[in-house]
Amino acid sequence: xxxxxxxxxxxxxxxxxxxxxxxxxxxxxxxxxxxxxxxxxxxxxxxxxxxxxxxxxxxxxxxxxxxxxxxxxxxxxxxxxxxxxxxxxxxxxxxxxxxxxxxxxxxxxxxxxxxxxxxxxxxxxxxxxxxxxxxxxxxxxxxxxxxxxxxxxxxxxxxxxxxxxxxxxxxxxxxxxxxxxxxxxxxxxxxxxxxxxxxxxxxxxxxxxxxxxxxxxxxxxxxxxxxxxxxxxxxxxxxxxxxxxxxxxxxxxxxxxxxxxxxxxxxxxxxxxxxxxxxxxxxxxxxxxxxxxxxxxxxxxxxxxxxxxxxxxxxxxxxxxxxxxxxxxxxxxxxxxxxxxxxxxxxxxxxxxxxxxxxxxxxxxxxxxxxxxxxxxxxxxxxxxxxxxxxxxxxxxxxxxxxxxxxxxxxxxxxxxxxxxxxxxxxxxxxxxxxxxxxxxxxxxxxxx
Numbered sequence: 008x009x010x011x012x013x014x015x016x017x018x019x020x021x022x023x024x025x026x027x028x029x030x031x032x033x034x035x036x037x038x039x040x041x042x043x044x045x046x047x048x049x050x051x052x053x054x055x056x057x058x059x060x061x062x063x064x065x066x067x068x069x070x071x072x073x074x075x076x077x078x079x080x081x082x083x084x085x086x087x088x089x090x091x092x093x094x095x096x097x098x099x100x101x102x103x104x105x106x107x108x109x110x111x112x113x114x115x116x117x118x119x120x121x122x123x124x125x126x127x128x129x130x131x132x133x134x135x136x137x138x139x140x141x142x143x144x145x146x147x148x149x150x151x152x153x154x155x156x157x158x159x160x161x162x163x164x165x166x167x168x169x170x171x172x173x174x175x176x177x178x179x180x181x182x183x184x185x186x187x188x189x190x191x192x193x194x195x196x197x198x199x200x201x202x203x204x205x206x207x208x209x210x211x212x213x214x215x216x217x218x219x220x221x222x223x224x225x226x227x228x229x230x231x232x233x234x235x236x237x238x239x240x241x242x243x244x245x246x247x248x249x250x251x252x253x254x255x256x257x258x259x260x261x262x263x264x265x266x267x268x269x270x271x272x273x274x275x276x277x278x279x280x281x282x283x284x285x286x287x288x289x290x291x292x293x294x295x296x297x298x299x300x301x302x303x304x305x306x307x308x309x310x311x312x313x314x315x316x317x318x319x320x321x322x323x324x325x326x327x328x329x330x331x332x333x334x335x336x337x338x339x340x341x342x343x344x345x346x347x348x349x350x351x352x353x354x355x356x357x358x359x360x361x362x363x364x365x366x367x368x369x370x371x372x373x374x375x376x377x378x379x380x381x382x383x384x385x386x387x388x389x390x391x392x393x394x395x396x397x398x399x400x401x402x403x404x405x406x407x408x409x410x411x412x413x414x415x416x417x418x419x420x421x422x423x424x425x426x427x428x429x430x431x432x433x434x435x436x437x438x439x440x441x442x443x444x445x446x447x448x449x450x451x452x453x454x455x456x
Contacts, residue, residue, distance in 0.1 A: 020134065021051040022049070022061075022131045022132070023050070023051045023058055023059050024045055024050045024051070024052055024053070024059060024060065024061055024062070024063060024127060024131070025052075025053055025054070025055065025056055025058070025059030025061070025063070025088065026038065026041075026042060026062070026063050027062065027063070027064045027065065028065045028151065029064070029065060029066055029076060029077055029095070030065070030066070030067025030069070030073065031069075032205065032207050033158075033207055033208070034065055034117070035151055035158060036158050036160040036207070037065060037094075037120070038065045038151060039148060039149055039150055040118075041063065041120055041123050041124065042148075042149040043149040044124045045124060045127060046149055048124070048128070048133045049134050050127065050131075056084065056087035057087075059090075060090070060131040061088075061090040061112070061127060061131045062084040062088045062090065062091050062092070063091075063092045063093075063094065063123060063127065064077070064080055064081050064084055064091060064092070064093050064094070064095070065095040066080075066081070066093060066094070066095035066096060066097035066098060067096055067097065068096040068097030068098075068099065068100075068103070069096065069173075069174070070349075070352045070354055071352050072352070073097075074097055077095070077097045078107055078108070081104065082107075082108060085108060085110055085111070089110075090112060090130060090131075091108075091110075092111070092112050092113045092114075092127060092130070093108075093111050093115070094114070094116070094117070094123045095116070096116070096117045096177045098115050098119075099116040099117065099177035101114040112130050113129075116178075117163075117178050118178070152419075153436075154201070155200065155201060155403075155435060155436030156201060156202065156401075156419060157196045157204060157205070158205045158207050159189065159192065159204045159205065159206050159207065160207050161183065161184055161206060161207070161211065161214050161237065162208040162210070162211075162213070162214055163178055163179065163181075163184075164179040164181045164182050164209060165178065165180070165181055165209035165213075166180050166181045166213060166216070167254070168291055168358075170289065170290055170291050170357060170358045171290060171323070171351065171357055171359045172354075172357065173354055174209055176356055178209065181209070181210065181216060182217060183213075183214050183215050183216070183217050183232055185218075185232060186215070186221075186230045186231060186233075186236065186237055187224055187225040187230060188223075190228075190230055190237070190240050190241070191225050193244060194225075194244065197245070197246050201246065202246050202247060202401060202436055202438060203246060203247040203249065203401060204244075204246060204248050204249070205249045205251060205418065206237075206241070206248065206249065206251060207251045208252055210252060210254045211234060211252050211254070212234055212253050212254040212255070212256045212258070212259055213254060213256070214232065214233060214234045214237065215233040220232055220236075228240075234262065235258065235262060235265075238250070238262055238265055238270070238271050239265065239270065242265055242270030242271045243270075247272050247401065247415065249271075249274050249276075249418055250262070250272075250274065250276060252276060252278070253275055253276055253277045254277070255277050255279070255293055259277075260302065263306045263309045263310050263313070264309060266310045266313060267309050267310040273310050273312045273314060273416075274313070274314045274316070274416060274418070275306075275313065275314070275315050276317070277316070277317055279292075279318075279319065279337075279341075280292050280318065280320055281319060281320060281330075281337075282296055282319075282333045282334035282335070282336065282337025282338065283329075283330035283331075283333040283334060284296055285325070286323050286325065286326055286334075289323065289324065289325055289359070289362060290320075290323065296333075299341075300340055300341060303315065312415075314344045314345065314416035315341070315344055315345070316343070316344065316345035316346070316347075316418070316422065317343050318346070319334065319348040320348070320349065320351050321334070321348055321349070321371060321378055322350045322351045322366040322370065322371030322374055322375070323351045323366070324362035324363065325362055325364045326366055331377075335377070338378075338381065338382055338385065339381070339385070342385055342389065343382075343385070344386065344416060345386070345416075345417075345421075345422050345423075346382045346385075346386070347421070348375060348378050348379060349375070350368075350374075350375050351366070384448075386448050386449065387446070387447060387448035390423070390446035390448070390449075390450075393443045393446060394445065394446055396442070396443050397441065397442050397443075398414045398415070398440070398441060398443060398453070399414065399415060399439070400413065400414055400425050400427070400438065401413055401436070401437070401438050402427075402433045402436060402437045402438075403419065404435065405431060405434065405435060406431075407431065408428065408429070408431075409426065409427050409429050409430045409431060410427040410430045410431070410433040411424050411425070411427070412425045412427065412433075413425060414451065423449045424449075424450045424451075425443075425453050426450065426452045426453070427439075427452075427453055428452065430454075433455075440455065441454060441455050442454055442456050
């Protein structure tokens with residue numbers, strides 16, 4: 008176990024940092040940026056507590072279960088190593104951490120890159136022998152994803168005030184990255200071998216609202232800080248471009264033709280959250296369900312291959328059996344391809360906590376089971392329609408049993424897989440054409456053509 012005295016670190020060796028990244032892809036990008044800065048300063052990233060001079064934990068604080076995981080992870084790191092620096096969403100309220108773990112060295116909030124690096128410098132100083140010209144860092148920085156795909160974060164924060172969410176209090180209001188910077192990063196990632204860009208933010212549709220859609224330039228090319236313009240530019244890079252966390256503003260309709268043309272993937276990740284206008288109003292979410300269903304129908308008319316992924320909250324305060332039935336009716340009508348759901352959980356600071364008529368836990372769980380059973384049937388039926396079709400598959404893994412990949416309808420980590428049994432000749436990152444031969448409620452099986 009490393010000494011707790013930073014002066015004991017051998018000045019002729021590279022100081023070593025352990026890093027644990029929890030939570031969503033947006034937090035993962037924060038972790039990548041912190042690690043890139045630490046590597047530039049000569050720190051070596053190690054995979055075990057025993058080898059680390061200090062451990063950084065990037066926390067998640069979205070719901071109670073995520074907070075518990077973060078606190079448990081911090082406790083484990085303290086027990087195994089003793090020197091722990093905490094950052095991330097849960098760090099926005101430091102007392103939530105220090106009241107439980109008073110021995111952590113430092114706490115900072117989300118995307119506080121300089122504070123984290125500064126704390127590491129304080130407790131484990133960089134080596135005096137570090138030569139930044141020798142310790143080369145890839146131009147795209149340190150990535151925690153496989154080489155063939157990467158997350159592209161286009162903004163921080165959110166202007167919405169959904170009653171179940173405390174993200175704005177942790178990450179602040181919307182701050183869009185300049186379009187020129189985003190496009191430059193995207194081009195660098197593609198040059199490094201990335202074949203799939205996953206566009207993420209708290210609210211991708213709102214990109215550029217805060218800058219009044221400012222015009223930027225990259226290599227003399229004009230590009231507005233706006234979702235449609237960014238999608239057009241990214242679509243010219245010749246790689247898969249997948250949109251996540253899309254709020255259903257009207258201008259999302261303008262993106263669908265780009266999908267139909269093959270410029271970006273025919274995939275929309277839109278968190279609809281519920282199907283009852285009354286509950287959506289209580290959530291402070293768009294509540295015109297009939298309009299939403301009409302738009303979904305129109306989107307599919309323009310782009311029949313469109314995959315829609317969404318998330319829903321079951322058992323929100325005030326949800327009656329009738330409200331829940333409206334939710335079931337909505338997913339039956341919408342025929343969404345990929346769906347995640349969870350029961351409502353009070354989060355400290357969320358205004359929904361003060362709403363009346365909280366739903367009992369046993370009713371929440373019963374409704375969640377009914378919801379997932381219905382959605383499983385919808386998902387299975389939609390996947391059955393793909394049998395016999397030839398699809399492009401990006402390969403994520405190859406072992407002695409064959410290859411495992413994803414279609415354009417599948418985002419990494421959260422959606423289904425495509426299994427190519429006995430096909431061991433593929434390489435990770437290959438994009439191959441394969442005929443779908445079998446499907447269940449989540450995954451596909453295929454053979455290369």
